[in-house]
Amino acid sequence: MDPLPHSADFWSLGHDDHPHDECGIFGVHSPGEQVANTIFFGLFALQHRGQESAGISVSDGREIRSHRRMGLVSQVFDHETIAWLRGHLGIGHTRYSTTGSSVIGNAQPLEVETPYGRICVAHNGNIVNTRELRAELQHEGIRFTTTNDSEVIAQCIASLHRGDLVNAVRETMERVRGAYSVLILTEDKMIAIRDPHGVRPLCLGELDGGGAVVSSETCALHVVGARFLREIDPGELIVIDRESVIDYQAVQLVRNATCVFEFIYLARPDSHIYGKNLHLARRKMGQQLFQEHPVEAANLVIPVPDTGIPAAIGFSEASHIPFGEGLIKNRYIGRTFIEPDQRMRELGVRMKLSALRENLYGRKVVMVDDSIVRGTTTGQIVRLLRDAGAAEVHVRISSPPVQWPCFYGVDMADRHELIAARMSTDEIREHIGANSLGYLSMDGVHRAIGMGKGQFCTACFTGKYPISVPRDLKNAKFALEELDEGIALASVAAHQG
Numbered sequence: 001m002d003p004l005p006h007s008a009d010f011w012s013l014g015h016d017d018h019p020h021d022e023c024g025i026f027g028v029h030s031p032g033e034q035v036a037n038t039i040f041f042g043l044f045a046l047q048h049r050g051q052e053s054a055g056i057s058v059s060d061g062r063e064i065r066s067h068r069r070m071g072l073v074s075q076v077f078d079h080e081t082i083a084w085l086r087g088h089l090g091i092g093h094t095r096y097s098t099t100g101s102s103v104i105g106n107a108q109p110l111e112v113e114t115p116y117g118r119i120c121v122a123h124n125g126n127i128v129n130t131r132e133l134r135a136e137l138q139h140e141g142i143r144f145t146t147t148n149d150s151e152v153i154a155q156c157i158a159s160l161h162r163g164d165l166v167n168a169v170r171e172t173m174e175r176v177r178g179a180y181s182v183l184i185l186t187e188d189k190m191i192a193i194r195d196p197h198g199v200r201p202l203c204l205g206e207l208d209g210g211g212a213v214v215s216s217e218t219c220a221l222h223v224v225g226a227r228f229l230r231e232i233d234p235g236e237l238i239v240i241d242r243e244s245v246i247d248y249q250a251v252q253l254v255r256n257a258t259c260v261f262e263f264i265y266l267a268r269p270d271s272h273i274y275g276k277n278l279h280l281a282r283r284k285m286g287q288q289l290f291q292e293h294p295v296e297a298a299n300l301v302i303p304v305p306d307t308g309i310p311a312a313i314g315f316s317e318a319s320h321i322p323f324g325e326g327l328i329k330n331r332y333i334g335r336t337f338i339e340p341d342q343r344m345r346e347l348g349v350r351m352k353l354s355a356l357r358e359n360l361y362g363r364k365v366v367m368v369d370d371s372i373v374r375g376t377t378t379g380q381i382v383r384l385l386r387d388a389g390a391a392e393v394h395v396r397i398s399s400p401p402v403q404w405p406c407f408y409g410v411d412m413a414d415r416h417e418l419i420a421a422r423m424s425t426d427e428i429r430e431h432i433g434a435n436s437l438g439y440l441s442m443d444g445v446h447r448a449i450g451m452g453k454g455q456f457c458t459a460c461f462t463g464k465y466p467i468s469v470p471r472d473l474k475n476a477k478f479a480l481e482e483l484d485e486g487i488a489l490a491s492v493a494a495h496q497g
Helices: 036-045 079-084 130-139 149-160 165-175 218-223 261-266 278-292 309-319 342-346 348-352 378-387 425-432 442-449 476-483 486-496
Strands: 023-029 053-059 064-070 089-095 110-114 117-124 181-185 189-194 203-206 212-215 227-231 236-241 245-249 300-303 327-329 353-355 364-369 392-397 436-439
Touching: 023 036, 023 117, 023 181, 023 189, 023 236, 036 053, 036 079, 036 089, 036 212, 036 218, 053 117, 064 079, 064 117, 089 117, 089 181, 089 189, 110 149, 117 149, 130 149, 149 165, 165 189, 165 236, 189 212, 203 218, 212 218, 212 236, 218 227, 261 278, 261 442, 278 309, 278 392, 278 442, 300 309, 309 364, 327 378, 348 353, 348 378, 353 378, 364 378, 378 392, 378 425, 425 436
Parallel strands: 300 364, 364 392, 392 436
Antiparallel strands: 023 089, 023 212, 053 064, 053 089, 110 117, 117 181, 181 189, 189 236, 203 212, 203 227, 236 245, 327 353
């Protein structure tokens, strides 16, 4: 039986001050090879993008086989399952839910039947006109079995498929609005698409011997021994089959609006976007952070592990304040489906982080992190440092204040939950108990990356959304449950029964 569907996964999901991306996608076409093992390791490298569920679909040219379950990649697949997933062509997905509950029915790749065969779809992003499209498709007689926006994409493709799948995908791209990097699998081909703003990353690589790989991030290419070729352009459609790799500009590029949080936090530091190494960009953010918010006479710069490390190194380099460890991360918390009691909830940060008293006692500490979203844990970490004897704690954040929600595939909470939307910087400083608090400016982020403002989506910082969002789009994660409350429970029952 699959694990419990949602609320009990306390330790790894959503109970911190960071945003959470929806998922990672990975696909391989390698004639003569069994690709499931390669996809497994690709998803393993993309595990940071989603930890709720994982799945792989493969084809041997005649039959598609799929396996998806709740849990981490290493929990979902074993040797027997990988051996059963026979085929030279396949796609995989690892999920963090931003539309639809965390239940097995919403796990991907999704499978949809068409008059011309089955298609499987893996999606990263969020569609902002989900309700409208879903209502139109339901009016056409299409029944939905999930509560996520990814099925809207899949069903839209299926409804438009009249013998030319590429044309159906192109028409779907013209109908959907929002953020989407998508892989589509049929019995004999893989199709990759990216929305015309390029909000979520997607890249193309090549295996030795000529096999093609598509991945959310370049870091997964290196893990499987693939060579990076290029990023898939916004609005581009790529068809990969036994004969060739064919690319189309399916819909016109509106403007580049890659999520700037991919640079700040979401993507792995060993990935590249726009040709920029993210570790180096984050170090430069730390250097810029010191220029904007120096700290006088501090003794030690420490990161909040692990994502604060590059910026903390940069801050130390620019300030000449020694870099060191002050917080030790428990790397074996993992996932648990045992619901903690209230006392354990209150100790949640202490279960994840321990303070190094010997490094902190009596010292003036600069604590560097990449973001504060809800403000739920930063104050607890500051108290942890003070309890370990830190004389002063100066908090530095390598991004601007998060004041607006994301509707494009990042779980960034409703606006009333965002602490910077409710409090000034000084009020936040007092709330978290820090001696001082400094955020990196938006201009500082752009200077650190080395690219102009027109290349990114910065809506969570500025409130300027590159893709229009319906005014009533609130609590988008559970919007489809509100439309059809029975689907999620029915889906769980069907997969667990």
